[in-house]
Amino acid sequence: MTDRLTVQVAGSDLATMTVIAAGLSAEPGLEVTGLWNGGDRPSADVVVALDLPPDQLAAADGGARIGVVALGPRDDRAAMLTAIESGARAYLDREAAHGRIAQTVRDVAAGRAVIEPALMGALLRYVVDRRRRESAELQRLEVLTRREREVFELAAAGMDKHAIADELTISPETARTHVERVLVKLGVHSKVELAAIAARCGLLRGSREGA
Amino acid sequence: MTASWPDDARPRRRAGVLARREGEDLVLYRPGSESFSQLNASAGALWELCDGDTTTAEIVAALTELTGRPAAEMRALVTDTLDRLVQSDLLDRSGTAEPD
Numbered sequence: 001m002t003d004r005l006t007v008q009v010a011g012s013d014l015a016t017m018t019v020i021a022a023g024l025s026a027e028p029g030l031e032v033t034g035l036w037n038g039g040d041r042p043s044a045d046v047v048v049a050l051d052l053p054p055d056q057l058a059a060a061d062g063g064a065r066i067g068v069v070a071l072g073p074r075d076d077r078a079a080m081l082t083a084i085e086s087g088a089r090a091y092l093d094r095e096a097a098h099g100r101i102a103q104t105v106r107d108v109a110a111g112r113a114v115i116e117p118a119l120m121g122a123l124l125r126y127v128v129d130r131r132r133r134e135s136a137e138l139q140r141l142e143v144l145t146r147r148e149r150e151v152f153e154l155a156a157a158g159m160d161k162h163a164i165a166d167e168l169t170i171s172p173e174t175a176r177t178h179v180e181r182v183l184v185k186l187g188v189h190s191k192v193e194l195a196a197i198a199a200r201c202g203l204l205r206g207s208r209e210g211a
Numbered sequence: 212m213t214a215s216w217p218d219d220a221r222p223r224r225r226a227g228v229l230a231r232r233e234g235e236d237l238v239l240y241r242p243g244s245e246s247f248s249q250l251n252a253s254a255g256a257l258w259e260l261c262d263g264d265t266t267t268a269e270i271v272a273a274l275t276e277l278t279g280r281p282a283a284e285m286r287a288l289v290t291d292t293l294d295r296l297v298q299s300d301l302l303d304r305s306g307t308a309e310p311d
Binding site: 111112113115117120123127128132 | 235251252253255256257265270272274276277278280
């Protein structure tokens, strides 16, 4: 395991990104591997995302092996919430000193979320409400047998009957039957809807850890 | 003190308390009293969550998820903060067990 954290700076303001990257490069333990302004996913331990919209923030989160540090407008609670909802592990004022950004990168790498104090109340409310929704959705799954629950998760992940059959060591026909039963029991008509249920249950989060 | 805040307790903010945000702090005032309370960001966030519906277990779980800190540590923080809010007469004890 290397003791240097790789970092990419993402955004659309190349001048500011370059300055941030230069500052982070001077910080001990950090290695800036480049800038990212769209296209292929970034690839680094931590991505520092400057003013990214939610879809790009989610893409950055998908490319970060550990997590994303979002930089955005100060005191903008909506922007902060959006960033955290999009997967960022920390949110800082876009004008934060590079030393502060570097420390936040280290904190995120150490598994600590960095939350602006002013945002704590709104975030707690958001997390409580989201966990309630997930809990309610999970109750829907209680109608499934243990095998059907396994099939549900595999189908929701996009597997076809052959892949499910391989995974569970059953025949493709049996896999198909299980999928049909799951669809009927949950009152939906497609695997896309299964994926939506899985997402609402929170079952699609944390896939990075398993990658 | 943990026993006084079971998982299913639903702490509720004292009715009539007025709140004003001052920077990161939350300043609380009970009309008719001669003092006010100034809560830091964390305590203020917890007080705002105390709506009589959200359980202590939900608060602890959310805090644990957000901070990445151990659940036992967050539970201790929550129970300590709730105790202090009760002592300051900013929370109702309804939904909790009275301490011996």
